[in-house]
Amino acid sequence: MSFIKTTEQDSNHNHLEKMSVRELLKNINAEDKTVPNAVEKALPQIEHLVTQIVNKLKNGGRLFYMGAGTSGRLGIVDASECPPTFGVPHELVVGLIAGGDTAIRKAVEFAEDSTTQGWKDLQDHNISEKDVVVGIAASGTTPYVIAALKQCNKNNIITGCITCNKNSPLAQVSKYPIEAVVGPEFVTGSSRMKAGTAQKLVLNMITTATMIQLGHVKGNKMVDMQLSNNKLVDRGTKMIMAAIDVSEEEALQLLNQYKSVRNAVKQYNNGRK
Structure with a gap:
């Protein structure tokens, strides 16, 4: 089956510069409303990946997110919120971004195009078969992520992904792919919008469901949260x-x-x- 990037297809809206502020906001909101439905269709895929993550973390493993640009930043945000929310060690969920910590605030040119750095970044954390690595890429074509997951597969490390295109190269190399297909962006190709929102929703589901399964919530309360403020x-x-x-x-x-x-x-x- 051929691979088509719906995230790069032309917007459903045109002449954006001629719209009033209200029209812009209304149309962006209309597009955003479609995102939860796209995520809902991916629930079986999300379940399969979460089940694997829970099993690995129960046995001493860790969860790694890796991505570039917006995708990498979203992974880092989700990872960084696990310790204060659920009282787990900072090393349990780790977010990696192409270009390193500098790229969290400022784009690092061509960092996402490296086919070797992703695996090096994982090796810096002594990655092993006990762990799970989830690649995040709206396009599903980021070399930094794809190459790293290929190496993980060679080393019997469970791989998953979160992408917003169907049948992408990233999904093909992931043992447990998640495909939340949100369609064209309001601003053509601006995947920080609907695609980014979908990725954030999926990341929330992954860590929240995992931490509940690991016993860090009682009733509906965050009983292990850190008292940081x-x-x-x-x-x-x-x-x-x-x-x-x-x-x-x-x-x-x-x-x-x-x-x-x-x-x-x-x-x-x-x-x-």
């Missing part, structure tokens, strides 16, 4: 008050003493036995 301390205090019959002052004392909602509730209940 006053907002989270206040949230944690209220969570303790809801879980056990204590005052706000007592809940705060328990939280400060045991450093997490889970530990505070556990120690309190143990003390009552």
